[in-house]
Amino acid sequence: MKLLKKIWGVFHSMKCAIVLLVILTAACVAGSLIPQGEVASYYTTVYPEWAGKLILAVRLDDMFSAWWFIVMAGLLCLNLVLCSILRFPQLLRNYREGYTLKARKKRNRPRDWEWMPKEEASVRNVFLALHFKPAVQEEDGETWQYAVRNRVGIWGSWICHLGMIAVIIGFGLGQKYMLDTYVYGVPGQEKQVEEAGLRVAIDDFEVKLRDDYTVEQYQAQITVKDEKSGKEASGTTKVNAPFHAFGMDFFQNSTGWAATAKAYKGSELLDEQVLCQGEFISLEEIPLQVQMTAFYPDYYNDGTGPTTLTPLLKNPVVIYTIYYDGNFFQMDAIGTGLPIQIDDYRFVFENPQQYTLIQIVKDPTMTYVGLGGILVILGIILAFFCRTEELWMRENADGTYAVFCRSVKGAELFADAVEEALRAEGEITGTKEEEGEHVTDFNHR
Amino acid sequence: MSQTLITAENILFYVTVIAYFVSTACYFYYFAARSSKAAQIATALIAAGFVFHTLSLIVRGIGAGRIPLSNQFEFATAFAWGIALCYLLAYRKFRVSAMGTFIAPILFLIIGYAAMQSREVRDLMPALQSNWLVLHVSTAIISYGSFAVSCGISLLYLFYDRLSAERQSAMPDKKKLDQMSYRVITFGFLFLTIVMITGAIWAQRAWGHYWTWDPKETWSFITWLIYALYLHLRINRHWIGKRTAMFAVIGFVCVIFTFIGVNTFIPSIHSYA
Numbered sequence: 189m190k191l192l193k194k195i196w197g198v199f200h201s202m203k204c205a206i207v208l209l210v211i212l213t214a215a216c217v218a219g220s221l222i223p224q225g226e227v228a229s230y231y232t233t234v235y236p237e238w239a240g241k242l243i244l245a246v247r248l249d250d251m252f253s254a255w256w257f258i259v260m261a262g263l264l265c266l267n268l269v270l271c272s273i274l275r276f277p278q279l280l281r282n283y284r285e286g287y288t289l290k291a292r293k294k295r296n297r298p299r300d301w302e303w304m305p306k307e308e309a310s311v312r313n314v315f316l317a318l319h320f321k322p323a324v325q326e327e328d329g330e331t332w333q334y335a336v337r338n339r340v341g342i343w344g345s346w347i348c349h350l351g352m353i354a355v356i357i358g359f360g361l362g363q364k365y366m367l368d369t370y371v372y373g374v375p376g377q378e379k380q381v382e383e384a385g386l387r388v389a390i391d392d393f394e395v396k397l398r399d400d401y402t403v404e405q406y407q408a409q410i411t412v413k414d415e416k417s418g419k420e421a422s423g424t425t426k427v428n429a430p431f432h433a434f435g436m437d438f439f440q441n442s443t444g445w446a447a448t449a450k451a452y453k454g455s456e457l458l459d460e461q462v463l464c465q466g467e468f469i470s471l472e473e474i475p476l477q478v479q480m481t482a483f484y485p486d487y488y489n490d491g492t493g494p495t496t497l498t499p500l501l502k503n504p505v506v507i508y509t510i511y512y513d514g515n516f517f518q519m520d521a522i523g524t525g526l527p528i529q530i531d532d533y534r535f536v537f538e539n540p541q542q543y544t545l546i547q548i549v550k551d552p553t554m555t556y557v558g559l560g561g562i563l564v565i566l567g568i569i570l571a572f573f574c575r576t577e578e579l580w581m582r583e584n585a586d587g588t589y590a591v592f593c594r595s596v597k598g599a600e601l602f603a604d605a606v607e608e609a610l611r612a613e614g615e616i617t618g619t620k621e622e623e624g625e626h627v628t629d630f631n632h633r
Numbered sequence: 634m635s636q637t638l639i640t641a642e643n644i645l646f647y648v649t650v651i652a653y654f655v656s657t658a659c660y661f662y663y664f665a666a667r668s669s670k671a672a673q674i675a676t677a678l679i680a681a682g683f684v685f686h687t688l689s690l691i692v693r694g695i696g697a698g699r700i701p702l703s704n705q706f707e708f709a710t711a712f713a714w715g716i717a718l719c720y721l722l723a724y725r726k727f728r729v730s731a732m733g734t735f736i737a738p739i740l741f742l743i744i745g746y747a748a749m750q751s752r753e754v755r756d757l758m759p760a761l762q763s764n765w766l767v768l769h770v771s772t773a774i775i776s777y778g779s780f781a782v783s784c785g786i787s788l789l790y791l792f793y794d795r796l797s798a799e800r801q802s803a804m805p806d807k808k809k810l811d812q813m814s815y816r817v818i819t820f821g822f823l824f825l826t827i828v829m830i831t832g833a834i835w836a837q838r839a840w841g842h843y844w845t846w847d848p849k850e851t852w853s854f855i856t857w858l859i860y861a862l863y864l865h866l867r868i869n870r871h872w873i874g875k876r877t878a879m880f881a882v883i884g885f886v887c888v889i890f891t892f893i894g895v896n897t898f899i900p901s902i903h904s905y906a
């Protein structure tokens with residue numbers, strides 16, 4: 189029981205939060221410096237063997253999906269949940285009852301300054317000068333003035349934590365349940381996307397070039413059909429402006445070259461297919477495959493290797509690779525429209541055009557993550573820019589005032605401002621420092 | 634961009650570099666020789682430099698026909714601009730010239746780094762044509778500027794004990810320096826949070842994923858975690874003073890690494906500039 193209590197105590201403590209934050213920071217540093225997602229042999233050759241083995245053993249090669257990284261993030265989240273639940277009643281009580289003269293009188297702390305106001309209005313002026321509403325007076329034998337501002341600020345850290353909880357949980361679930369797939373093709377093609385239950389037709393695709401041939405925009409016109417409902421939606425997707433339909437986003441993700449490959453035997457057309465870079469055309473009757481390995485729209489080779497001079501189709505050349513029975517047979521360059529002859533068979537690449545790759549994403553938790561983000565910002569604004577600050581005074585018999593102030597964030601700076609206002613409206617005749625230690629209220633609770 | 638505008642931008646930019654350089658020298662002189670006149674001149678030079686700097690950014694913006702926040706030169710010069718702005722704001726609020734001695738060199742180094750980058754104005758690739766990006770970078774400037782200022786104040790804090798009593802009495806005590814640095818950090822932290830959120834929105838719109846642990850993202854997250862740690866350590870461990878001052882300096886080293894180191898040492902989708 190005692191042990192359980194201890195574990196519980198550790199879990200909701202801020203100490204635990206600090207340890208977890210340190211571990212997560214260290215993990216992120218490792219995850220950013222060690223290249224992620226390479227093959228195992230990469231790590232054992234690039235790093236000393238022991239280091240490579242260590243990296244693989246503790247999954248530093250796939251840091252952000254490593255089980256222990258996820259556990260740490262989960263613990264941080266649990267820590268936040270517990271701390272938020274436990275702090276709530278205390279915060280509420282504090283919010284309701286903590287910021288009153290009664291509560292402050294109970295604390296019975298030494299005054300910060302002894303002050304002699306210039307005139308009767310000075311007391312009120314000091315409060316106003318510091319942007320406090322005129323103080324509340326209390327007279328039961330003594331005259332007290334008390335004012336507080338930005339009481340709502342005490343909720344800042346709590347709201348920020350709530351936001352972090354939403355972000356962590358939302359992000360984690362999003363990683364697990366998000367739909368993330370793609371479809372590619374040239375205008376005129378329609379393809380099935382099974383995971384999404386859709387058919388996507390590429391109606392048009394345009395790469396807008398500037399005069400200097402740099403790309404201004406990639407833009408695809410697509411029609412999406414929901415297989416279940418039979419409904420259809422058409423629209424444009426551009427970089428930075430995805431198309432949205434059926435709860436999914438369609439991103440213009442990337443592009444490349446495609447061409448129509450035709451296979452003949454004698455004059456008989458055996459097959460015809462649109463190949464994107466990297467794809468093959470295969471024959472049924474013999475185990476012959478031709479790959480469209482690369483494509484150069486404005487081919488140029490000065491001996492150092494092929495390049496393209498412009499992105500325009502001025503001298504289109506396909507680099508093709510032939511495989512026979514699964515084995516490499518030949519690789520070469522050929523202009524479009526020209527035949528590649530192998531025995532009785534002839535292959536021709538025609539009609540080169542750019543294909544588009546459309547990424548399809550449905551992330552059901554994104555809204556929650558977004559809301560979490562907004563809460564984090566709001567919480568930070570409340571915590572640091574709506575600082576709860578208090579000022580109160582007691583009138584002494586001789587007409588001087590004992591002045592107190594309190595701020596949990598930057599107490600010294602607030603005290604400076606109060607002191608300046610007091611000096612402007614009267615004379616300071618004594619300070620806490622003279623009585624001994626100048627107590628700074630760093631206690632955030 | 635027309636030749637006239639290029640020349641105008643060049644002149645304004647180099648006048649700014651010189652102003653910041655001379656200001657740094659004046660601050661050093663002030664620190665070594667305790668000349669308060671030198672400190673006044675130094676601060677005035679930063680203010681003047683800031684005006685020229687602003688003009689150079691405006692001229693570049695007009696020439697490029699867009700807000701100039703889209704390649705490494707533009708980020709760097711804007712970063713320096715943000716430091717100058719945050720310094721001037723902090724100076725207006727706290728009136729402590731001595732912090733300039735530590736901030737002006739940072740300012741000069743960053744604008745020096747900018748001067749070494751290619752100044753060519755290029756049209757933007759599609760992914761960079763985004764208002765979210767503009768918001769992302771402009772908040773980053775403010776955030777990084779604040780962290781530079783807090784780093785400067787913290788360095789002053791760390792040097793404080795080596796100063797003579799007479800010099801100490803001419804500036805705020807250590808507790809106040811600590812709280813000044815803390816306040817500036819809270820400002821930077823707010824903006825850094827906005828930087829990450831606007832960056833995430835931009836990434837989502839451009840690539841379909843709002844967070845992919847790309848090195849630049851990861852490093853801004855690391856920086857953010859460091860400052861979150863700073864804030865919690867202040868409360869929980871009562872880490873106030875020397876240790877938090879060192880934390881503020883480490884935090885700024887992370888900022889610099891995120892800004893320059895990641896592009897230089899780690900391949901990333903953010904490295905197109």
Ligand code: HEM
Pocket residue numbers: 200201202203205264267268271342344345348349352567568571632633861864865868
């Ligand atoms: C990345 C995650 C976190 C973020 C962004 C965050 C943010 C913040 C912020 C902005 C503050 C206000 C700081 C100040 O008043 O100076 C704060 C305070 C605090 N945080 Fe966190 N926090 C995180 C994680 C945690 C965790 C896991 C705990 C668990 C115990 C925790 C416990 C506290 C406590 C007790 C305070 C003091 C509240 C007060 O006195 O007002 N934080 N946090």
